[in-house]
Amino acid sequence: MPSSAIGSRGQKVVALGGGHGLYASLSALKILTRNITAIVTVADDGGSSGRLREELGVLPPGDLRMALSALCDDGEWGQTWRDVLQHRFSSQGPLNGHSLGNLLITGLWELLDDSMAGLDWVGRLLDVKGRVVPMAAVPIDIEADVRTKNGLETIHGQVSIARSHADIEAIRISPTNPPAVSEALEAISAADWVIFGPGSWYTSVIPHLMVPEIHRALIESPARKALVINLVADAETVTMTPADHVRSFHDHAPDLRLDAVIMDASAKCDWNELDSAAALCGAKVFAHHVADVKHRGCHDHLNLAAAYRQLFVDFAVSD
Numbered sequence: 001m002p003s004s005a006i007g008s009r010g011q012k013v014v015a016l017g018g019g020h021g022l023y024a025s026l027s028a029l030k031i032l033t034r035n036i037t038a039i040v041t042v043a044d045d046g047g048s049s050g051r052l053r054e055e056l057g058v059l060p061p062g063d064l065r066m067a068l069s070a071l072c073d074d075g076e077w078g079q080t081w082r083d084v085l086q087h088r089f090s091s092q093g094p095l096n097g098h099s100l101g102n103l104l105i106t107g108l109w110e111l112l113d114d115s116m117a118g119l120d121w122v123g124r125l126l127d128v129k130g131r132v133v134p135m136a137a138v139p140i141d142i143e144a145d146v147r148t149k150n151g152l153e154t155i156h157g158q159v160s161i162a163r164s165h166a167d168i169e170a171i172r173i174s175p176t177n178p179p180a181v182s183e184a185l186e187a188i189s190a191a192d193w194v195i196f197g198p199g200s201w202y203t204s205v206i207p208h209l210m211v212p213e214i215h216r217a218l219i220e221s222p223a224r225k226a227l228v229i230n231l232v233a234d235a236e237t238v239t240m241t242p243a244d245h246v247r248s249f250h251d252h253a254p255d256l257r258l259d260a261v262i263m264d265a266s267a268k269c270d271w272n273e274l275d276s277a278a279a280l281c282g283a284k285v286f287a288h289h290v291a292d293v294k295h296r297g298c299h300d301h302l303n304l305a306a307a308y309r310q311l312f313v314d315f316a317v318s319d
Contacts, residue, residue, distance in 0.1 A: 009034045011192040011312060014223070016135075016208045017041065018063040020298075021199025025228065026070035026130070028304035029195070032312070036130030037187035038067040039214070041204050043140045043173070046159035048088070048098045052106050059115060059139055063204075064132055065101040068119070073127035081126045116183055133187065136178035136211055142203055145169040158203045165235045171202050173210045180213035188214070191223035193312065198228045198299060201245060202236045209253045219256055224315055226260040227283070228290075228304075231267070232297040242269045246277035258283035259315065262307055264291045286311060 010033020018041035049062035072078040085101030108118035146166035265287040288307035
């Protein structure tokens with residue numbers, strides 16, 4: 001792996017995902033390093049993001065906004081602008097439900113005609129610790145084959161899949177070979193660590209593995225790689241165990257090796273089964289207390305930061 005040590009700016013870490021799961025991971029990572037690149041899924045087709053995507057043909061900005069907010073500076077300046085970015089309008093008119101940050105990002109994209117430049121300008125405004133990069137240069141659509149009481153059905157769109165409460169047999173993205181953003185590929189190539197999850201499994205985590213250029217960059221990268229398992233099942237994974245998640249990862253990327261699988265130490269699961277699933281990916285399971293005891297299903301960012309730090313130290317010693 002790259003030889004950068006834990007120094008003044010920290011290790012080079014790439015975090016892949018979207019939504020609240022990625023927000024938790026980034027909130028933890030920024031405690032440890034400023035060398036963070038968040039690679040964010042661009043499949044959202046609902047809410048404010050979906051409306052802007054449909055009306056203007058832009059990348060859905062919501063998950064990108066969330067990642068920027070997670071990486072903002074912890075001082076008054078950064079926190080204030082984070083709150084501005086996250087502010088959502090409530091009215092009887094067309095602005096109802098729109099996030100101010102989504103509008104700001106979209107406005108910068110139109111003004112600059114450059115998605116990365118627009119995100120970087122918002123990053124400067126928030127004094128973010130790292131950089132936020134889209135998973136692809138164009139919006140993607142997701143469809144899933146799901147098993148229902150009526151047989152196999154196909155569901156279209158991230159929002160519909162996320163609410164499906166059905167066994168997902170397979171997912172696909174369209175276009176099948178979307179152009180990756182060069183900054184994402186460069187970050188993966190230079191990373192010390194790549195972190196997958198937590199987050200909505202089939203709509204935030206797995207889609208990264210389905211972008212051919214991203215997939216190839218992950219395989220070729222010398223970085224260590226870790227997968228963070230969700231704390232509770234959601235509508236996409238209602239019947240899946242933690243071991244099922246790891247096997248699903250392996251099924252979608254059998255040529256991609258993991259080094260570590262992070263699981264909450266208090267989870268009630270079959271730990272032997274999880275160990276066996278992790279071994280399929282070449283990984284070991286690391287149990288840490290990472291859950292927020294006050295908010296079921298949420299990771300505590302301080303505990304997650306401690307787990308990441310221990311992981312970085314343990315593998316630095318082994319190297």
